[in-house]
Amino acid sequence: MAVELKAPALREYPVVPALQSDAMKDVVSYVANEKIQEAIGFPGKLDEGWQERAISKMGDLLGKYRSLRVFMDACVHCGACTDKCHYFIGTQDPKNMPVARQDLMRSVYRRYFTTAGKLFPRLVGARDLTRGVLDDWFRYYHQCSECRRCSVFCPYGIDTAEITMAGREILDAVGYGQKYSNEIIGKVHRIGNNLGLPGPALRDTLLGLEEDVKDETGVDVRYPLDEKGADVLLVTPSADFFAEPHVDSLIGYGKVFHAAGISWTLSSYSSEAGNFGMFIGNYEQLRKIAMRIREAALELGVKRIVVGECGHAWRVAYSFWNTLVGIGAGGKDPFAIELQRQLDPRHKQPTHICELTWDLIERGALRFDKDANDHRTITFHDSCNVARGSRMGDAPGGQFEIPRNIIRAVANKFVEMSPEVTRERTFCCGGGGGLLTDELLDLRIKGALPRMESLKQVVDNHGVNFMATICAICKAQFTKVLPYYGFKMSMVGGVHQLVSTAIRLGDSH
Amino acid sequence: MNAASYAFAMLFYLAVLVMAAGLATRILTYWRTPAPLKIPTTPAPVTSAGVGFRMAREILLFESLFKSNLWIWGLGWVFHVALALVLARHLRYFTEPIWPWVTLLQPFGIYAGFAMVAGVLGLWARRIFVERIRYISTISDHLMLVLLVGIASSGLGMRFIAHTDVIGVKLFFLGLMRADLHPLPGDGLLYVHLALVAGLMIIFPFSKLLHAPGIFFSPTRNQADDPRERRHIAPWAEQLELRR
Numbered sequence: 001m002a003v004e005l006k007a008p009a010l011r012e013y014p015v016v017p018a019l020q021s022d023a024m025k026d027v028v029s030y031v032a033n034e035k036i037q038e039a040i041g042f043p044g045k046l047d048e049g050w051q052e053r054a055i056s057k058m059g060d061l062l063g064k065y066r067s068l069r070v071f072m073d074a075c076v077h078c079g080a081c082t083d084k085c086h087y088f089i090g091t092q093d094p095k096n097m098p099v100a101r102q103d104l105m106r107s108v109y110r111r112y113f114t115t116a117g118k119l120f121p122r123l124v125g126a127r128d129l130t131r132g133v134l135d136d137w138f139r140y141y142h143q144c145s146e147c148r149r150c151s152v153f154c155p156y157g158i159d160t161a162e163i164t165m166a167g168r169e170i171l172d173a174v175g176y177g178q179k180y181s182n183e184i185i186g187k188v189h190r191i192g193n194n195l196g197l198p199g200p201a202l203r204d205t206l207l208g209l210e211e212d213v214k215d216e217t218g219v220d221v222r223y224p225l226d227e228k229g230a231d232v233l234l235v236t237p238s239a240d241f242f243a244e245p246h247v248d249s250l251i252g253y254g255k256v257f258h259a260a261g262i263s264w265t266l267s268s269y270s271s272e273a274g275n276f277g278m279f280i281g282n283y284e285q286l287r288k289i290a291m292r293i294r295e296a297a298l299e300l301g302v303k304r305i306v307v308g309e310c311g312h313a314w315r316v317a318y319s320f321w322n323t324l325v326g327i328g329a330g331g332k333d334p335f336a337i338e339l340q341r342q343l344d345p346r347h348k349q350p351t352h353i354c355e356l357t358w359d360l361i362e363r364g365a366l367r368f369d370k371d372a373n374d375h376r377t378i379t380f381h382d383s384c385n386v387a388r389g390s391r392m393g394d395a396p397g398g399q400f401e402i403p404r405n406i407i408r409a410v411a412n413k414f415v416e417m418s419p420e421v422t423r424e425r426t427f428c429c430g431g432g433g434g435l436l437t438d439e440l441l442d443l444r445i446k447g448a449l450p451r452m453e454s455l456k457q458v459v460d461n462h463g464v465n466f467m468a469t470i471c472a473i474c475k476a477q478f479t480k481v482l483p484y485y486g487f488k489m490s491m492v493g494g495v496h497q498l499v500s501t502a503i504r505l506g507d508s509h
Numbered sequence: 510m511n512a513a514s515y516a517f518a519m520l521f522y523l524a525v526l527v528m529a530a531g532l533a534t535r536i537l538t539y540w541r542t543p544a545p546l547k548i549p550t551t552p553a554p555v556t557s558a559g560v561g562f563r564m565a566r567e568i569l570l571f572e573s574l575f576k577s578n579l580w581i582w583g584l585g586w587v588f589h590v591a592l593a594l595v596l597a598r599h600l601r602y603f604t605e606p607i608w609p610w611v612t613l614l615q616p617f618g619i620y621a622g623f624a625m626v627a628g629v630l631g632l633w634a635r636r637i638f639v640e641r642i643r644y645i646s647t648i649s650d651h652l653m654l655v656l657l658v659g660i661a662s663s664g665l666g667m668r669f670i671a672h673t674d675v676i677g678v679k680l681f682f683l684g685l686m687r688a689d690l691h692p693l694p695g696d697g698l699l700y701v702h703l704a705l706v707a708g709l710m711i712i713f714p715f716s717k718l719l720h721a722p723g724i725f726f727s728p729t730r731n732q733a734d735d736p737r738e739r740r741h742i743a744p745w746a747e748q749l750e751l752r753r
Contacts, residue, residue, distance in 0.1 A: 019644060064745055065544070066539065066542040066728055067544060069538065069539060070539055073535070074717075074723030074727070075720070076650075077636075077645050077646055078585065079581060079641060080574055081577070082642065083641065084577070100644065114715065116715045116716065123647070123649050124647055125648075148550060152550055152573065152576065153576055153577035155573050155577075155585075155720075156720055156724050157550060157729035157730040158727070158729075159548065283545060284749070287746075287749060318736060318737065319548070319736045320547070320736070322736050322741070323740065323746070328737045328740060330738055330739040333742075333747075333750070335750050348737055350737075387551070388551055389551060391734055394555075399551065
């Protein structure tokens with residue numbers, strides 16, 4: 001980037017910022033080229049007749065998604081959501097207010113699908129779908145991380161993520177897709193994971209990890225790949241295989257399995273928990289990507305599917321897998337029954353790695369040297385998709401308690417950030433939802449502002465030096481943006497990184 | 510019977526028809542559109558009884574709005590509760606004998622009219638003076654408030670300033686309900702009040718007033734959080750499985 005990017009100043013009192021029209025007009029994600037688009041079945045480029053195709057796609061989605069249908073009608077412009085989006089707070093661009101982002105589509109919906117908008121467009125804020133409007137869609141539907149924070153506060157539960165997804169779906173359908181997400185989806189189909197790490201490289205990486213852990217602990221902890229007959233299939237974000245600090249959590253998962261004596265395996269065919277099909281709002285892609293996991297589970301004959309530390313992956317796994325590919329219980333159709341016959345019904349399917357670890361801790365199956373984490377004063381950043389789009393354990397809110405319980409079980413010093421910005425009110429890291437790409441760095445830095453402010457408070461008041469999180473995107477995003485706010489990038493890490501530091505190996509069996 | 514009486518009779522038949530048919534169509538559309546994925550905003554209740562409780566809190570107390578902004582919540586809640594009281598009070602014009610609980614509500618219903626106006630004016634002030642809300646407001650958002658203030662103030666005017674012939678009004682509406690037309694008292698304020706009410710009824714199914722039925726169909730609020738226990742699948746998504 002030619003211009004040097006700077007972080008906005010931290011606000012002492014988080015007042016709602018004044019509007020700055022078009023502040024983020026020039027921060028635009030890269031458009032996917034024809035090759036990327038066509039590889040996953042979308043039109044290569046924006047062609048003649050795109051307008052009719054866009055409207056027809058919109059009509060199609062309105063008939064398929066009750067969320068979109070109801071959300072288009074229900075908004076009363078009350079303003080409850082206007083100050084809730086981290087991208088609005090950080091950028092001051094009014095089109096980053098959730099309702100304004102929705103209105104980019106709602107205005108078009110009114111024009112083509114409602115009586116009032118057909119008759120009196122100006123009165124109800126209806127607009128033709130022009131190239132300018134479409135460009136605004138591309139721009140601002142790629143300045144939303146689909147974090148659902150606005151949906152917590154909307155009196156009708158309107159979730160801007162649903163509208164962003166629909167917007168991206170329409171854009172893809174007219175050949176105007178985003179390079180970052182669509183390229184990654186292509187890689188999953190071609191190679192098996194988002195990062196394009198082929199099987200042999202993966203095997204080498206895992207062998208390397210085994211050596212590292214052996215050197216460090218003297219114990220033979222295994223990181224198995226494609227082992228038929230293992231009890232557990234672990235699917236984890238591919239960043240866990242080599243990115244820092246992600247890999248430290250992968251090391252942690254392996255140690256937990258080792259200490260508990262659980263046989264497990266990774267799959268080279270399905271070496272990715274992430275599912276960018278959700279980011280682009282495309283059901284078929286969502287399903288195809290999830291299908292790889294189902295196929296791997298059937299192929300390897302595992303009894304249990306466990307998901308590593310990844311936010312949107314856990315939302316897809318927990319909330320959607322049963323629907324998409326029958327991983328879960330209660331399906332009476334042949335499709336779901338086939339898998340249920342193989343998976344062990346005593347376990348929740350799928351299981352989050354934190355659920356697995358916490359269950360072992362509760363049963364006394366793991367032992368820790370908590371002092372080993374004493375150099376860390378830890379806080380926990382709730383990842384948006386885990387917090388507002390999923391659950392762990394049996395009770396609502398388990399997704400908040402279980403990771404915190406694990407941290408308290410493996411470390412002595414844990415501090416909460418303000419209740420205004422944790423749990424269901426948590427702020428996105430600023431890089432989720434298909435925005436973790438360099439051309440959007442300015443947006444990502446600004447979007448991190450609210451989280452950085454709450455982090456600053458606990459750093460100043462409690463000496464926090466470690467922010468734990470259970471999402472690969474959060475980890476990558478914070479590693480990148482923390483330095484812009486004067487923090488060390490090594491401050492961020494995984495919950496299982498903490499587990500890894502404190503767990504006792506070898507002597508529990 | 511004068512021409513105005515006939516005109517208002519026709520207007521109200523039309524308004525009831527448009528509102529009922531329009532809402533029925535809209536609700537049917539919501540009903541028939543599937544929600545293919547489980548998307549409750551979590552933490553969410555895990556049982557349907559829990560969902561009922563969540564919906565009740567949302568509809569009666571505006572729970573989410575309360576979390577968001579106390580000003581909008583306070584003004585909005587006062588307005589809606591006052592509107593409910595005022596509507597309940599108006600049942601006296603459509604029932605004979607008047608239901609006892611309606612009689613009981615009379616005094617509250619009368620003063621609720623003031624609360625309603627206060628709530629609407631407060632919300633309007635926010636729409637004008639809060640920059641963010643001004644930015645998202647359309648002309649129709651303002652006109653809706655004009656309509657509500659007009660209805661409430663003309664109603665209050667008839668109660669507190671220039672009394673209208675309420676017996677005559679009641680005869681007119683009872684007659685309408687039995688297709689037995691009676692004259693409507695000739696009163697300017699009453700004409701304004703009734704015309705605005707009929708207008709509101711007619712635009713109901715075409716406007717943001719659809720938030721009222723919409724909330725019941727909002728998947729982020731009305732779904733139970735049980736995706737691992739129950740397989741949830743939309744008919745159109747099931748078709749994809751046949752193609753596997």
